[in-house]
Amino acid sequence: MNIGNWKKHGFEFLSIFIAVISAFALNNWNDNRRDNTSEQDAISTRQNPNYRFRMVFKAHRKVREDYYELGSAARAIECC
Structure with missing residues (x-):
């Protein structure tokens, strides 16, 4: 191998x-x-005054749905 070949391979x-x-x-x-963009979005969302209201409302709605679902299941069991 000559010097030119080494230079070619070295450059590659x-x-x-x-x-x-x-x-x-x-x-x-x-x-x-x-990651930084996601973090900034999360921070701005949590600082939003409506954020906590929405989270509480979602939790309340879920509890209410579960309550009605359990009630209808209990009524189905009672009738049979």
Whole structure:
């Protein structure tokens, strides 16, 4: 192998190495950006004054649905 061949292979290796490292860095940057955006959305949602009202309302509605479901099941058992 002559010197020109080594230079060619060295340049190919360096190019591929830089491309792979750049891809990992870009992926890491995108993951961090997405996590930060999700975190900011969660914080802004929790600071919204209607957030707690909606959560309590959802919980109350679920309890009410379960209560009526149990009541209809109890009535079905009583009639038979």
